[in-house]
Amino acid sequence: MFTLHGTGVGFGIAIGTARLIRRPGQEVPEYSILSGQVNQEIQRLTDGIHSAADCLSAYYEDIHDASTSEVQGILEAHLMMVQDPILLEQSASIIRERLVNAEFALQLHCENLQAVFRNIDDPYMRNKSDEISQVIGRIQDELLGQHAGQSSLEGIKEGEIIVTHDLMPADTIEYKKYHVGAFLTNLGGPISHTAILARSMQIPAIVGLHEGIRYLKTGDTLVIDGKRGIVLVEPDDAALDVYHKRAAKIKRVARELEAIKYKPARTLDGRTIELNANIEFADELKQSLECNASGIGLYRTESLYMNRKELPDEAEQFDVYSTLLNSTERPVTIRTLDLGADKQVDGGRRNMSLATNPALGLRAIRLCLHDLTLFKPQLRALYRASIHGDLRIMIPMVSSQAELDQLFIVLDEVRDELAQENLPFKPHVPIGGMIEVPAAAVTADIFAKRLDFLSIGTNDLIQYTLAIDRIDDEVNYLYDPLHPAVLRLIKSVIDVGQNAGIPVSMCGEMAGDIECTRILLALGLREFSMDSAVISEVKQRVRGTHIGEIEPMVRDLLTVNESDRYRDLIQLINR
Amino acid sequence: MRLEQDIRVINKLGLHTRAAAKLAKLCSRFESSIEIASSKRRADAKSIMSVMMLAACQGTELKMVVEGEDAAEALRQINDLFESCFEERE
Numbered sequence: 001m002f003t004l005h006g007t008g009v010g011f012g013i014a015i016g017t018a019r020l021i022r023r024p025g026q027e028v029p030e031y032s033i034l035s036g037q038v039n040q041e042i043q044r045l046t047d048g049i050h051s052a053a054d055c056l057s058a059y060y061e062d063i064h065d066a067s068t069s070e071v072q073g074i075l076e077a078h079l080m081m082v083q084d085p086i087l088l089e090q091s092a093s094i095i096r097e098r099l100v101n102a103e104f105a106l107q108l109h110c111e112n113l114q115a116v117f118r119n120i121d122d123p124y125m126r127n128k129s130d131e132i133s134q135v136i137g138r139i140q141d142e143l144l145g146q147h148a149g150q151s152s153l154e155g156i157k158e159g160e161i162i163v164t165h166d167l168m169p170a171d172t173i174e175y176k177k178y179h180v181g182a183f184l185t186n187l188g189g190p191i192s193h194t195a196i197l198a199r200s201m202q203i204p205a206i207v208g209l210h211e212g213i214r215y216l217k218t219g220d221t222l223v224i225d226g227k228r229g230i231v232l233v234e235p236d237d238a239a240l241d242v243y244h245k246r247a248a249k250i251k252r253v254a255r256e257l258e259a260i261k262y263k264p265a266r267t268l269d270g271r272t273i274e275l276n277a278n279i280e281f282a283d284e285l286k287q288s289l290e291c292n293a294s295g296i297g298l299y300r301t302e303s304l305y306m307n308r309k310e311l312p313d314e315a316e317q318f319d320v321y322s323t324l325l326n327s328t329e330r331p332v333t334i335r336t337l338d339l340g341a342d343k344q345v346d347g348g349r350r351n352m353s354l355a356t357n358p359a360l361g362l363r364a365i366r367l368c369l370h371d372l373t374l375f376k377p378q379l380r381a382l383y384r385a386s387i388h389g390d391l392r393i394m395i396p397m398v399s400s401q402a403e404l405d406q407l408f409i410v411l412d413e414v415r416d417e418l419a420q421e422n423l424p425f426k427p428h429v430p431i432g433g434m435i436e437v438p439a440a441a442v443t444a445d446i447f448a449k450r451l452d453f454l455s456i457g458t459n460d461l462i463q464y465t466l467a468i469d470r471i472d473d474e475v476n477y478l479y480d481p482l483h484p485a486v487l488r489l490i491k492s493v494i495d496v497g498q499n500a501g502i503p504v505s506m507c508g509e510m511a512g513d514i515e516c517t518r519i520l521l522a523l524g525l526r527e528f529s530m531d532s533a534v535i536s537e538v539k540q541r542v543r544g545t546h547i548g549e550i551e552p553m554v555r556d557l558l559t560v561n562e563s564d565r566y567r568d569l570i571q572l573i574n575r
Numbered sequence: 576m577r578l579e580q581d582i583r584v585i586n587k588l589g590l591h592t593r594a595a596a597k598l599a600k601l602c603s604r605f606e607s608s609i610e611i612a613s614s615k616r617r618a619d620a621k622s623i624m625s626v627m628m629l630a631a632c633q634g635t636e637l638k639m640v641v642e643g644e645d646a647a648e649a650l651r652q653i654n655d656l657f658e659s660c661f662e663e664r665e
Binding site (some may be wrong): 073080085086113117122131308309310 | 587589591592593595596599600619622623624625627628630632633634
């Protein structure tokens with residue numbers, strides 16, 4: 001028994017036998033040919049191209065009804081690439097000049113093409129080189145298939161684990177037919193074709209195994225742990241037993257979670273809790289509604305600004321925001337730009353790396369107030385979109401009253417401008433502040449007088465309160481969401497909100513951590529916002545909690561002075 | 576007739592695979608020869624591989640050279656395609 005490690009994606013655990021599928025990037029045979037064989041080899045190449053094209057056209061016909069236009073578009077493009085005369089000409093001239101076999105000539109040609117893309121810093125362009133190797137790989141497959149005399153996908157049995165270099169978009173349709181158990185690939189990351197396919201088929205996959213699959217052969221027994229990214233090869237009976245039990249448990253939990261999806265998030269003592277979703281892209285809204293989120297508690301707008309050279313203008317932002325608001329009647333909280341620190345605008349608006357400590361530097365609302373050309377188009381777009389739904393605007397990283405003074409002046413200006421231009425907007429969009437700087441948490445009562453809601457951003461609040469940089473390996477063991485200092489700050493912000501009669505929510509990672517759910521409930525939190533994937537888990541925890549019963553223990557937690565007792569208490573609370 | 580024009584890639588994904596396919600497909604419908612060039616490379620706009628090798632991302636300035644009887648109509652339709660962001664939602 002041995003293990004391989006990669007990036008785990010998709011769902012749960014799969015146990016089955018390996019089926020190796022040869023794919024581009026794996027070694028292709030290389031051999032010399034005689035000058036008298038050149039024409040014959042070029043004919044082989046031409047035939048290979050024709051059968052690859054036939055195969056792609058067949059898929060293309062096949063999916064006309066079944067699939068999205070996006071997949072169709074990619075397939076059509078791949079077909080055009082295979083049939084492009086340049087591909088044949090250039091590979092044929094390699095055969096002529098170097099006297100090598102067709103497969104290897106394609107390989108050399110592919111490497112030449114990829115070299116062009118390698119130095120391009122645009123991420124969208126860089127993965128074009130993967131598509132070229134996929135297309136060329138398909139022709140290589142056909143050439144090798146001529147030797148083997150059969151198509152590689154034939155004979156796949158239900159539950160088998162597909163082991164391959166990388167999946168191609170065309171395969172995504174093929175594999176769905178076979179009900180395979182899992183995918184293992186050398187290439188790919190959390191948003192690769194393989195990952196998307198695995199999620200849609202609700203099976204696990206491990207991608208980015210690098211050259212790991214070379215240690216596997218067809219027929220090996222494998223255990224795939226999609227959550228941890230581990231492959232167990234030829235496991236012993238004890239390991240198999242453990243994983244069979246885990247797989248059964250995962251199935252049971254999934255059934256339980258599915259069963260409570262449309263049940264209310266209500267505690268045993270009758271408190272109704274709001275569970276909202278955090279989203280990064282507008283199209284994640286659908287997924288969060290499927291998970292039955294009460295609304296969007298945090299839409300991060302940074303993705304609109306990243307990976308591009310030019311800033312999005314007001315019109316583009318208005319489109320995105322109004323489309324989002326139009327698609328749901330539930331409340332949507334949009335956070336204004338939170339750039340700086342670990343999130344930089346591409347295109348180098350200013351050189352942030354000069355700052356010695358970017359987490360404490362010009363970022364979020366500070367950056368926005370510093371540069372109104374960045375901030376105002378977003379605010380205008382938000383106000384204009386406000387008539388399309390239930391919008392709330394959230395300002396990240398507020399730390400002083402002077403910032404609020406400036407903010408309200410800018411908001412007044414924006415509303416005046418829109419009114420003068422006769423553009424429709426809601427004048428009273430709720431404005432909230434994200435409480436993530438300890439200064440704001442300590443003086444939350446002053447902020448509460450001027451804002452319509454507060455939202456606790458725990459990731460930064462914990463980092464600033466404990467003076468721990470989470471990405472610093474040497475100190476991150478001290479990063480503790482349940483540190484009494486953090487819990488006291490959270491409690492005081494929640495209390496402030498109750499006294500002022502304004503809502504307080506939490507949108508950091510802590511809000512989606514089921515180890516913290518009960519403690520937060522006992523501290524008085526009633527609105528959570530989290531990744532939609534964990535909503536059901538948190539809801540299950542909420543539904544199993546009697547707040548009154550754990551309140552005394554959580555009160556102790558705020559003052560306990562022995563670390564052993566502290567750990568015991570947490571265990572007791574979460575029991 | 577020989578026409579030249581500068582054209583700018585405005586869509587977010589640049590001349591990605593599907594966009595290159597649409598461009599090559601459109602250009603193949605015309606008699607005219609159509610060349611498209613970045614500052615580094617020239618491409619035959621009727622060849623998808625050739626267009627992809629331009630690796631033109633958002634903001635790239637390209638030069639089109641169209642030569643033939645239907646050059647004006649070709650250039651007009653190419654402009655439309657670029658301006659519509661290759662008919663894709665972004």
